[in-house]
Amino acid sequence: MSDATPFLLEQYFSEFQGDCEINIGSSGCAELSVSELLTIAGSTPNDLGGVVFRDADPSGELAMRALIAEQYVGASHDDILATHGSSEALYLAMACLLHPGDRVVVQSPCYQSLSELPRMFGAVVDECPMWNGLGFQFPVETICKRIKAGAKMVIINSPHNPTGATLQRDELEDIANCADLHGTWLVLDDAFVDIVFDGAELGIRRLLTPRCLRIGTLSKSFGLTGLRVGWCVGPHNVLKKMLCRKHYVTINACPLVERLAILALQSRDTILDRHRAQVREGLAALTSWIEGQLEWTPPKGGVCCYPRLPVGVSSRALCIALAKRHRVFAVPGSVFGDDGHIRIGFGGGSQDVARGIEALSTELQHAVATRGM
Numbered sequence: 001m002s003d004a005t006p007f008l009l010e011q012y013f014s015e016f017q018g019d020c021e022i023n024i025g026s027s028g029c030a031e032l033s034v035s036e037l038l039t040i041a042g043s044t045p046n047d048l049g050g051v052v053f054r055d056a057d058p059s060g061e062l063a064m065r066a067l068i069a070e071q072y073v074g075a076s077h078d079d080i081l082a083t084h085g086s087s088e089a090l091y092l093a094m095a096c097l098l099h100p101g102d103r104v105v106v107q108s109p110c111y112q113s114l115s116e117l118p119r120m121f122g123a124v125v126d127e128c129p130m131w132n133g134l135g136f137q138f139p140v141e142t143i144c145k146r147i148k149a150g151a152k153m154v155i156i157n158s159p160h161n162p163t164g165a166t167l168q169r170d171e172l173e174d175i176a177n178c179a180d181l182h183g184t185w186l187v188l189d190d191a192f193v194d195i196v197f198d199g200a201e202l203g204i205r206r207l208l209t210p211r212c213l214r215i216g217t218l219s220k221s222f223g224l225t226g227l228r229v230g231w232c233v234g235p236h237n238v239l240k241k242m243l244c245r246k247h248y249v250t251i252n253a254c255p256l257v258e259r260l261a262i263l264a265l266q267s268r269d270t271i272l273d274r275h276r277a278q279v280r281e282g283l284a285a286l287t288s289w290i291e292g293q294l295e296w297t298p299p300k301g302g303v304c305c306y307p308r309l310p311v312g313v314s315s316r317a318l319c320i321a322l323a324k325r326h327r328v329f330a331v332p333g334s335v336f337g338d339d340g341h342i343r344i345g346f347g348g349g350s351q352d353v354a355r356g357i358e359a360l361s362t363e364l365q366h367a368v369a370t371r372g373m
């Protein structure tokens with residue numbers, strides 16, 4: 001296993017997010033407080049008083065896994081391994097399935113774990129560009145070509161971070177059929193699967209092939225990033241291997257965390273309705289500003305988009321100016337390897353977006369006026 005490459009996105013978050021008041025950089029929905037969650041769930045702080053800090057089930061509390069399984073066609077609690085965020089699930093999956101020299105197909109740009117974890121375990125990564133010359137879109141044909149060329153694993157994150165591109169059902173089926181035919185592992189990073197927009201279809205919630213893993217999280221559409229609850233749905237032999245590694249890392253989750261996760265999963269529809277409404281409002285506010293300002297591919301799902309900045313404007317300098325002068329947090333494309341784009345999140349709703357874009361307009365004008373000086 002090689003040394004870890006610095007995780008540029010997470011480093012940028014640690015450096016700048018803490019001092020900001022307005023967040024238009026996140027890839028999540030507005031985060032819930034404990035009281036908000038308890039109120040939504042019809043519970044009270046007293047209900048948590050009986051939770052005992054025991055050594056919990058390393059696979060995840062059975063009731064929690066049963067609720068997670070309800071989201072997938074034909075799944076039961078046995079098909080789920082709960083993890084510390086989906087990050088742990090991704091890590092364990094790569095650790096168990098990849099060997100030096102394996103080829104892995106991912107999208108470019110992508111959430112850095114999806115390309116770096118395979119490299120960490122010695123795999124050779126085939127990055128398939130999402131940019132097709134006109135906009136961001138999944139390069140389905142290229143992905144299938146790489147699978148046919150002998151890839152051990154294909155990783156798909158749809159809706160996609162950071163571009164918001166989203167696969168249509170038949171496109172996902174084409175990739176799954178191709179992966180199945182060639183014995184390729186299909187890893188679906190479902191972080192944003194609950195949020196799609198008009199014209200896009202909700203993903204098919206089942207294991208699409210015998211060699212399929214679905215990685216989920218409460219961090220995004222549930223607005224529970226800090227709870228650190230994720231999971232993997234997959235074949236039992238793989239979950240068993242992942243659990244074996246998990247015993248050496250996090251072992252199990254905190255029972256209080258699992259209790260809160262159960263409340264959230266029981267209130268899934270209420271929480272998702274609320275967040276979907278906020279996301280739609282945020283996107284509407286962003287759309288009315290961005291058109292005529294920046295070149296972009298309107299997102300079809302998820303909570304972020306990835307507009308292009310005017311030539312000569314550095315995303316990193318722009319985002320640092322936003323953070324330092326306006327306490328507005330946005331994510332520079334430089335952390336995805338491209339300083340000419342900026343990631344804008346609209347999951348916080350229309351008010352955050354309105355305040356964020358006001359500052360962004362000011363800084364953009366300044367950056368355009370002073371570029372090259």
Ligand SMILES: Cc1ncc(COP(=O)(O)O)c(C=O)c1O
Nearest residue numbers: 085086087111161191217219230
């Ligand atoms: C595509 C994608 N996958 C996985 C994660 C990890 O999320 P978590 O570990 O909070 O579940 C993120 C976080 O931003 C993400 O964007």
